[in-house]
Amino acid sequence: MAKPPRSPTFPAQSSDHSQALLQSLGAGVFGVDRQGNFTFLNPAAVALFGFDSQHSVIGSNSHRLTHHTDGNGNELPLPDCRIYQVMANGEPLAGWRDLFWRADGSSFPVEVYANPIKDEHGRTVGAVVGFHSTVPDATRSSSGRSGPQVPARWSAYR
Numbered sequence: 001m002a003k004p005p006r007s008p009t010f011p012a013q014s015s016d017h018s019q020a021l022l023q024s025l026g027a028g029v030f031g032v033d034r035q036g037n038f039t040f041l042n043p044a045a046v047a048l049f050g051f052d053s054q055h056s057v058i059g060s061n062s063h064r065l066t067h068h069t070d071g072n073g074n075e076l077p078l079p080d081c082r083i084y085q086v087m088a089n090g091e092p093l094a095g096w097r098d099l100f101w102r103a104d105g106s107s108f109p110v111e112v113y114a115n116p117i118k119d120e121h122g123r124t125v126g127a128v129v130g131f132h133s134t135v136p137d138a139t140r141s142s143s144g145r146s147g148p149q150v151p152a153r154w155s156a157y158r
Helices: 014-023 044-048 063-065 082-089 152-157
Strands: 028-033 038-043 093-101 105-116 124-132
Touching: 028 044, 038 044, 044 093, 044 124, 063 082, 063 093, 082 093, 082 105, 082 124
Parallel strands: none
Antiparallel strands: 028 038, 028 124, 093 105, 105 124
């Protein structure tokens, strides 16, 4: 069976290609290090959380900023956090419902997927988390800030 042709714009293993994919996703994606600090957020995650920019939260604790309280208003202890559990046990978790918090203090329901990031020795060094809101118009915070916009060149696909 013949291999599919490679895109002339992005080689198969290009880091530029990976960055372009992350930047283009409509779902939120973020990475955390072993301490739970943000290492990256794609534009959708920045918009959904209502942050000013990715750079304003890199190095900040993701749990304290976005996952600190459960749906009943109770503090969510770190050991009960499923993202923390992914890092603790090194096993992925897929498709659970949860609640994330925006910078303005409002919350929104999400479906979350998390996978451990492992080093060359198989040790868990962090996690990558993908999520999407489960409510319509999820990228609009209570402050009215709108989220990711469809580029004009794609308007024919709406």
